[in-house]
Amino acid sequence: MTKPGWAIAATVASAVLFFFGTGLDPLPELAWLAPLPVLLLAPRVSGAATLVCAFAAYLAGSSGTWNYFWHSLALPRPVALGILGGSALLFALSAGLFRWLVKRNHAVVAALAAPALWTVALYAVSVLNPAGVMGTLMTTQADRPSILRIATVTGGWGVEFLVLFVPAAVAAALAPGIRGRSRVAGLIVTAAVLGGLAFWSVPPPAGPSTRIALIAPGRNHWAANVATPDGQALVQSYVDQIGRLPGGVQAVVLPEAAFAVDQTSRLFLVDAFKQVAQAKNLDVVTGVIDTTAEGRFNAALAVPPTGEPVEYRKWHNGEAKNLRPGTEPAYLAGNGLMVCMDVNFADPSGEYGRAGTGLVLIPASDEDADGWMHSRTALIRGVENGFSVAWSAARGTPMLADARGHVLADTHTGDRPFSVVVADVPLGQGKTLYSRFGDWFAWLCGLVALAGVATAARRTTDAVRV
Structure with a gap:
């Protein structure tokens, strides 16, 4: 087969x-294989061909999400x-650095620098993007607790790096012109990392269990006005569902923005749930x-059987300029509170983790197609910070997961009046x-990527001088 033929095939x-x-619905094992054909091709074709093939492969591979992003x-x-094109460009640049x-016989550095560049760039996006980040390579592994356990040390960035590092190490070992020692070193590092994950065990949670229920409607009612008859009827329907829950439930979580309240109608809602x-x-x-x-807030309102209600105000509202952000964590009976898009960012999850919070209750609302992806983003936050997650999502995937990343129960809304998970x-x-x-690991990836670029540039400069 000619080089163009190999390029097309890869x-x-x-x-x-x-x-x-x-x-939106990945087969996790295939994510480890996806970069491999392009990375095997890269040292065998020109730099321009590498960039074009990598960009085209990633962009075409993301076509399953085009409709979701376009109508989000x-x-x-x-x-x-920008997300679709930028992700494809980033993969192309990572393949180009590889x-x-x-080509300069730095196989081990190539295997490290390419995934490091990918990882640190996504970290930068997570900091700068008003919507945060979700649905990356780390999310593909969200139903694999044995892989996610590394996130307790590195955050999800360690998983992100690892999924690209493994195919990069294999491709570097099989690249033409690589000397024997360099060829073996990358494979040894890969085997050591994967072997360590296989034998590294995380102790089971030592704390007690809490019986949690999630209730989400089949049809989304965003911000139903409690001051209207329809809003009050919706309140009653939730009250009826809560009344039917089995015994022993200690907390029930409803979706994000289930109701709209002001200072007067809030009293009606609190009284009904009280x-x-x-x-x-x-x-x-x-x-x-x-x-x-003070303004208009997207919030989680927690009503205990005795005592005053607690309100947590969502920190991250994306492009919703009419909503003011909150700035403080909030607790009910020792459990943390968050809302939906908050899980796309490092905080407030990190604050709950540093405080030793064991469980976070999260009202959410999604767009049907991204229900699994967003629920698993919340799961990853829990693993990173050592807390279990109760994720109650309208138009999504209500989910209960422990702090080690095991999904204890989940469902998808839409096929019945109410979905209940206990x-x-x-x-x-x-x-x-x-x-x-x-x-810290994302910053380390930045240093590794810079070192890789500097190594390649130095060899280029030396060759010019010769």
């Missing part, structure tokens, strides 16, 4: 693997296009759009190494 192979291995309510279309180093909370002896957590004298959730211990030291 591009198609990577595109197909990316299509099935990433996106959370992302303006220019941002959506080729650059392998009555059922007392009858069932449980805490009720619901999402509200709360208009107060499970005993063991409390995590919080205070992981990641919650203590933060995004």
Whole structure:
């Protein structure tokens, strides 16, 4: 087969693997294979061909998400296009750096620098993007607790790096012109990392379990006005559902922005939930759009059977300029509170982890197609910071997961009037190494990527001088 033929075959192979291995409903094992055909091709063709093939493979492989991004309510279309094109460009640059180093006989550096460049760039996006980040390579492994356990030390960035490092190490070892020692070293490092993950065990949670229920409607009612008859009827329907929960439930979580309240109608909502909370002896957590004298907030309103309600105000509202952000964590009976998009960012999850919080209750609302992906983003935050997650999502995937990344129960909304999920959730211990030291691994990836670029550039300069 000619070089153009190999280039086309590698591009198609990577595109197909990316299509099935990433996106909204990935097959996690294929994500490890997806970069391999392009990376095997890279040292065998020109730099320009590498960039074109890598860009085309990733862009075509992401086609399963094009419709979602184009019609997303959370992302303006220019941002959506930037995510799709920017991700493909980043993979192309990572493949280009890999080729650059392998061609200069730096196989181990190539295997490290390419995934490091990818990882640190995504970290930068997570900091700068108003919507944060989700749906990357780390998310593809969210149903593999044995892989996610590394996130307790490195954060999800360690998983992100690893999924690209393994195929890069294999491709570097098989590249033409690589000397024997360099050829073997990358494979030894890969085997050591994967072997360590296989034998590294995380102790089971030592804390007690809490029986949690999630209730989400089949049809989304965003911010139903409690002051109207329809809003009050919706409140009653939730009260009826809570009344039917099995015994022993200690907290129930409803979706994000289930109701809209002001200072007057908030009293009606609290009173209605207080009555059922007392009858069932449980805490009720619901999402509200709360208009107060201070402004308008997307919040989680927690109503205990006794005592005053607690309100957590969402920190991250994306492009919603009419909502004010909150700035403080909030707790009910020792459990943390968050809302939906907050899980796309390092904080407030990190604050809960540093405080040793064992369980976080999260009202959420998604767009059907991204339900699994967003619920698993929340799961990763829990693993990173050592807390279990109760994720109650309208138009999504209500999910209960422990702090080690095991999904205890989940479902998808839409096929019945209300979806109800109940499970005993063991409390995590919080205070992981990641919650203590933060995004140190992402910064390390930045140093490794710079070192890779400097190594290749130095060899280029030396060759010119000769």
